[in-house]
Amino acid sequence: MKNVYSVGQVNRYIKDMFAQDFMLKRIYVKGEVSNCKYHTSGHIYFSLKDETGSIACVMFASSRGGLTFPMRDGQQVVALGSVGVYERDGKYQLYASEIIADGAGLLYERFEALKKELEEMGMFAPEYKRPIPAYAKKIGIVTAPSGAAIRDIQNIAYRRNPYVQMILYPAVVQGRDAAPSIVKGIETLDRLGLDVLIVGRGGGSIEDLWAFNEESVAYAIFHCKTPVISAVGHETDFTIADYVADLRAPTPSAAAELAVADIRKLTEQMRQLEERLAKGMEKRLTDVRTRMEYLRGKLLLLSPKSRVREQRQTLMEKEERLQHRMETVLAEKRHRMLLYAERLKGLSPLDKLQQGYSYTADSSGRTVTRTAQVAVGDMLSVYVTDGCIRAEVTEISGGK
Amino acid sequence: MGKEQEAKEQEAKERTLEESFAELDGVLERLESREITLEESFRAYQQGMELLKQCNQKIDRVEKKMQIIDEEGGFRDF
Numbered sequence: 403m404k405n406v407y408s409v410g411q412v413n414r415y416i417k418d419m420f421a422q423d424f425m426l427k428r429i430y431v432k433g434e435v436s437n438c439k440y441h442t443s444g445h446i447y448f449s450l451k452d453e454t455g456s457i458a459c460v461m462f463a464s465s466r467g468g469l470t471f472p473m474r475d476g477q478q479v480v481a482l483g484s485v486g487v488y489e490r491d492g493k494y495q496l497y498a499s500e501i502i503a504d505g506a507g508l509l510y511e512r513f514e515a516l517k518k519e520l521e522e523m524g525m526f527a528p529e530y531k532r533p534i535p536a537y538a539k540k541i542g543i544v545t546a547p548s549g550a551a552i553r554d555i556q557n558i559a560y561r562r563n564p565y566v567q568m569i570l571y572p573a574v575v576q577g578r579d580a581a582p583s584i585v586k587g588i589e590t591l592d593r594l595g596l597d598v599l600i601v602g603r604g605g606g607s608i609e610d611l612w613a614f615n616e617e618s619v620a621y622a623i624f625h626c627k628t629p630v631i632s633a634v635g636h637e638t639d640f641t642i643a644d645y646v647a648d649l650r651a652p653t654p655s656a657a658a659e660l661a662v663a664d665i666r667k668l669t670e671q672m673r674q675l676e677e678r679l680a681k682g683m684e685k686r687l688t689d690v691r692t693r694m695e696y697l698r699g700k701l702l703l704l705s706p707k708s709r710v711r712e713q714r715q716t717l718m719e720k721e722e723r724l725q726h727r728m729e730t731v732l733a734e735k736r737h738r739m740l741l742y743a744e745r746l747k748g749l750s751p752l753d754k755l756q757q758g759y760s761y762t763a764d765s766s767g768r769t770v771t772r773t774a775q776v777a778v779g780d781m782l783s784v785y786v787t788d789g790c791i792r793a794e795v796t797e798i799s800g801g802k
Numbered sequence: 803m804g805k806e807q808e809a810k811e812q813e814a815k816e817r818t819l820e821e822s823f824a825e826l827d828g829v830l831e832r833l834e835s836r837e838i839t840l841e842e843s844f845r846a847y848q849q850g851m852e853l854l855k856q857c858n859q860k861i862d863r864v865e866k867k868m869q870i871i872d873e874e875g876g877f878r879d880f
Contacts (some may be wrong), residue, residue, distance in 0.1 A: 565866060
């Protein structure tokens, strides 16, 4: 038999056909969810149906970021994905990468329309933004009395500055009654003449936050005389209220930080200012004193008293020099004298006697230098250092 | 003249903490400049100290409880 194909070949052929189709690569499909199953693997299996039929869908765990709400049977959704063939079952299905609630899509359109309208009216214009006071003392809060938002605001505000008075208007922040309740809260607190208002709530779905996208709330914020900080949901949530408010806080906690000045910083700032003030004054005085000292010195230098002292000083110096000179001369003379004395000492006959020598003279006083000058029996005088010895010649030896 | 003085005092009373700080900055700048005379610097110093005193008085040091306002406009502790 010719032209017989295996199941696998056919399925692969069809799969390729689907894959080559441009439209099926990226397609939005609208329908009601049915047979929705969250598999333990993280994949979600479901069908989308309308009155004419249904299509099998799968959202793989890797695409789960594209789904931000818990999907349940009966919901109207729009799924974005590609349509492909699952060869094993010979079935085509939608591989969803993003799913949005259809209602949310409608809300989004309303949001965009109102945003555009209010923007064109100038309600978001920077010139209408009032500055948030840096040191608010009284803060009004429009939010639900229970829930994370008021707790966060209370904790952070108290930690930063427990002396700030906070007044809560317990508002309904979700559902049909929310917008009128928030509007009333803003108007009530505005009449109290507070420093700043925080208007907001904690995170939630776009439906939960919807009141903050209502026109009436936008107008209430716009007409509020007290500066308004909006604090709706999480950092990624933007509402109309955020655009109209004087300042948008990404979260209620952040709003508390923006509204309440840190008392420690404030105290520190004051301390520094005081220190600077004291230092500035001190420096000023030191400058003046230094300048005065300098001038005083200069003046003293020119006074007659100083002149006299100067001359006395000169005189003393001269006297000193004179004396010094005199002493030098004297010392020199003394030195020379000593030199002479030394030399004379070497020449003195007396000096020789010091070393055990003596000299001998005969009776008539002549110095005896030879044997021939004396005879036995002559009396001689022998001179030593301290006197004279009388001696008699008893024998003569030597001689010629 | 008397009225002017009064207005001035009123203005001082209603000065916010930020305005006082800004004014203090101005005073400090004057005090720290080289051109200022001694008399002026004394005046600036005195003015600065007065501003600081005002700032301190503006900072209320009484702990507050959060108040909740009801439909009739009455207050109670939250």
